[in-house]
Amino acid sequence: MTKIGIFPAAGGLGSSIINHIIKHVPASQLILIARKPDDLIELSRAGATVKRADYEDPSSLDRVFDGVDVLMLISYASFEIEYRVEAHRTAIESARRSGVKHIFYSSLAFGGDLTDTSVAHVMGAHLRTEKYLADLQAESNITYTVIREGLYSESFPIYTAWFDLAHPVDEITIPHSGAPPGVTWAKRDELGEATANLVASYTKDPQSFPYVNRVLLLSGPQEYSLRETVDILGRAVGKPVRIREISADEYAELPTHGTKHTYHGINLAREWATAWEAIQRGETAVVTPLLREILGREPEDYETTIRDLIREVR
Secondary structure (H helix, E strand, O other), X not given: OOOEEEEOOOHHHHHHHHHHHOOOOOHHHEEEEXXXXXXXXXXXXXXXXXXXXXXXXXXXXXXXXXXXXXXXEEOOOOOOOHHHHHHHHHHHHHHHXXXXXXXXXXXXXXXXXOOOOOOOHHHHHHHHHHHHHHHHHHHOOOEEEEEEEOOEHHHHHHHOOOOOOOOOOOEEEEOOOOOOOOEOOEOHHHHHHHHHHHHHHHHHOHHHOOOOOEEEEEOOOOOEOHHHHHHHHHHHHOOOOEEEEOOHHHHHHOHHHHHHOEEOOEEOXXXXXXXXXXXXXXXXXXXXXXXXXXXXXXXXXXHHHHHHHHHHHO
16 A cells, blocks of 8 residues: 655645545555644544654654655745755655655745746745755656645735734735736645645556656636735725835835744845745746646635635634
């Protein structure tokens, strides 16, 4: 029986992938690896193997993928580049030593139509990890599939100066005018479902799986400019909301933004501002049919997702 590993098997995307993949395979086929394995106790009782490992504890990754044939590797939650790349490399090398045959890697939907460049700092570690997998495949028997997950609809706060549906402001200050091109927002749980479908499909029949050693882009069903994005947020909260464009340096100097963008004690607010430059260049505006094809239905539109979120906070 082919064993599927998921690491980290927690968090929004990881939990979604697990919730959907157990519709395709028995829990006994899963090896779930998480920083807090006790959070997976119900899945353990259902027959899944549960192990502990943590990106921030490299030694915990040694041999943790023993027994795994297909690994769903979810990226380390940060947008530092060097630390993030090293964390991914450590996990990938551990997987190779453990005999993993195929790695699915969750990348991000910057970079336009599957280009290997991006001005977005947040994409830097992903691009280097994608290249690492490609180089590794060229010199070994391990194969891979990179999934560039669309920008989560639920992640709008980090692109709208931390707009809060429960405490909405009238003005959003970002280094962007709001004009097109925009973002093809995708619902996180639908990305998790599509990713689970891909992993299950490969596991069922690796020989006919069409995405071996390829990079895929899962986008939402349509592009929304940031101005349209903010208009939708305004309709959801019942008040007009506008964008006020500021410079990237001004954005980085705002105290709240510096706090939000501090990782391992380093303020990366200026680096984060490159995301808006990437949006302006059209890097997040590419619409592909792949999410719809894998789901077998039309993906949920952005406004519907936001309306559901507002009901949750009220």
